[in-house]
Amino acid sequence: EDQVTQSPEALRLQEGESSSLNCSYTVSGLRGLFWYRQDPGKGPEFLFTLYSAGEEKEKERLKATLTKKESFLHITAPKPEDSATYLCAVRSIYGGATNKLIFGTGTLLAVQP
């Protein structure tokens, strides 16, 4: 069964203190790994798509990387406005006529000023 596990569940950082969030996945043929940011009471906001091992993408203070078993979201010199829940999701090539995403439960990031 396709599965996504994110760690840690929660992370508290000081402003400027860089760290990484982990997303481990088990999927029968990866068609894409997606990172989203979700603020409280709002819909997930798309950040990145990664398709193959070794791929990296960056956006401001965020960089996402992908291996065959996991993805990392690196946050460099975070600011308080980076506080949010970060969600990881995967899509399988065996999904058939569907592009459903399988989500992890997220990492709640709090950046203290």
Add this chain to the structure above:
Amino acid sequence: DSGVTQTPKHLITATGQRVTLRCSPRSGDLSVYWYQQSLDQGLQFLIQYYNGEERAKGNILERFSAQQFPDLHSELNLSSLELGDSALYFCASSPQDDRGDNEQFFGPGTRLTVL
């Protein structure tokens, strides 16, 4: 703003009742997905429609149904509501079905509270 709209934003109702949630996808997007997000289970895929046709079902209860109309907006109908149906319901849209890049863009959600 993702371009996906959902109404209503909040819905409070009683057990046994029926409600309808509405979603308008981004302009040009043909696929609509519905997800449920509860505190203990995270985001769970419910159902997908593509250009008016049902394409896939996930963990959707028989008490729930959905449809996509010719103008591509979608409605999620929840009936015989139970306390456990209280959750955030999100709609997402994407431009394509099975090929190419397929980022899904989420709406702001409808918070359903069943009392």
